[in-house]
Amino acid sequence: MLEKLVEIIEEQLNVEGVEITEKTDFQNDLEADSLDLFELSMAIEEAFEVEIPSEELSQFTTVGSVIEYLKANGMELPGLVAGSDVKIAPIVSSKRALQVILRYWKKHYDRKPDLVVIEGPKAGGHLGFSGEELEKYETENYDSVIEEILTLTKPEGIPVVVAGGVYTRQDMEHCLALGADGVQLATRFVTTYECDAHPAYKQAYIDAKPEDIVIVKSPVGMPGRAIRNDFLEQVEQGNRFMKGCRKCITTCDPKTVPYCITQALINAVEGRVEEGLLFCGSNAYLATKLEHVQEIMEEFS
Numbered sequence: 100m101l102e103k104l105v106e107i108i109e110e111q112l113n114v115e116g117v118e119i120t121e122k123t124d125f126q127n128d129l130e131a132d133s134l135d136l137f138e139l140s141m142a143i144e145e146a147f148e149v150e151i152p153s154e155e156l157s158q159f160t161t162v163g164s165v166i167e168y169l170k171a172n173g174m175e176l177p178g179l180v181a182g183s184d185v186k187i188a189p190i191v192s193s194k195r196a197l198q199v200i201l202r203y204w205k206k207h208y209d210r211k212p213d214l215v216v217i218e219g220p221k222a223g224g225h226l227g228f229s230g231e232e233l234e235k236y237e238t239e240n241y242d243s244v245i246e247e248i249l250t251l252t253k254p255e256g257i258p259v260v261v262a263g264g265v266y267t268r269q270d271m272e273h274c275l276a277l278g279a280d281g282v283q284l285a286t287r288f289v290t291t292y293e294c295d296a297h298p299a300y301k302q303a304y305i306d307a308k309p310e311d312i313v314i315v316k317s318p319v320g321m322p323g324r325a326i327r328n329d330f331l332e333q334v335e336q337g338n339r340f341m342k343g344c345r346k347c348i349t350t351c352d353p354k355t356v357p358y359c360i361t362q363a364l365i366n367a368v369e370g371r372v373e374e375g376l377l378f379c380g381s382n383a384y385l386a387t388k389l390e391h392v393q394e395i396m397e398e399f400s
């Protein structure tokens with residue numbers, strides 16, 4: 100059994116010259132990321148003719164990260180909506196992520212996404228990129244990744260929406276010219292009269308300069324983009340803002356994290372910005388005033 104498993108691991112993870120024993124840790128010893136582990140679990144399923152429910156992946160040494168990854172990437176979405184006519188749309192940031200989703204959904208559910216959202220490195224909130232990748236995309240264009248992902252969706256007839264950094268009509272036209280069917284905007288709508296965030300949150304966008312928009316490592320273990328404020332500076336200096344745990348996410352350790360992400364986001368939206376995490380997209384600094392949703396829709400239509 101171990102021998103066969105070692106063979107699969109070596110092939111899937113491309114490892115050579117490393118002694119693989121029962122104690123080998125996928126992440127620390129073999130530097131496997133969550134996608135590697137997921138692909139590995141599928142190869143194991145095929146070789147041993149077993150089903151590995153995603154909840155049980157936690158028994159592999161990847162612990163919660165794989166499960167969080169799977170949930171975050173909607174691996175089990177088809178199961179959740181089975182028997183209903185609810186449409187499902189995974190959010191992906193790389194061709195590889197979509198490849199894994201398409202393979203898994205086909206194998207386990209015989210289902211395709213109804214829509215794919217490609218979320219690029221300029222998006223707001225939690226991001227599906229490593230810190231290194233985000234740095235790379237500061238200078239490198241993401242368009243080629245969009246085009247690569249479209250090579251998977253077009254033959255399947257799956258519509259695609261591009262998100263991240265779409266702020267103007269020109270940005271939308273650029274995405275459509277690449278082959279997207281639509282765009283998803285978040286940041287632009289924050290500074291609208293109709294947005295229900297607190298005025299102080301909107302004002303932080305209006306006041307932000309490009310250099311105020313930073314990447315933070317969120318307590319859930321993912322990078323996120325936010326406006327640098329007193330709160331973030333205090334966190335950098337080692338201050339903690341933990342006041343109870345909402346048990347919202349398994350990859351968060353309330354004993355060590357500097358603040359509760361849920362509370363920090365609620366504080367921001369409700370205007371307690373001094374203890375708030377001000378998530379935003381990379382274009383947030385473009386806002387100079389509040390506008391109406393109708394004006395944005397007219398610009399885009």
Ligand SMILES: Cc1cc2nc3c(=O)[nH]c(=O)nc-3n(C[C@H](O)[C@H](O)[C@H](O)COP(=O)(O)O)c2cc1C
Binds near residue numbers: 224380
């Ligand atoms: C304040 C803010 C909060 C966000 N929160 C979430 C979220 O909870 N879940 C999610 O999938 N995307 C979230 N996003 C990402 C958006 O859904 C969207 O894909 C992306 O930000 C679009 O890029 P843009 O902000 O440059 O328009 C958030 C974006 C912003 C700006």
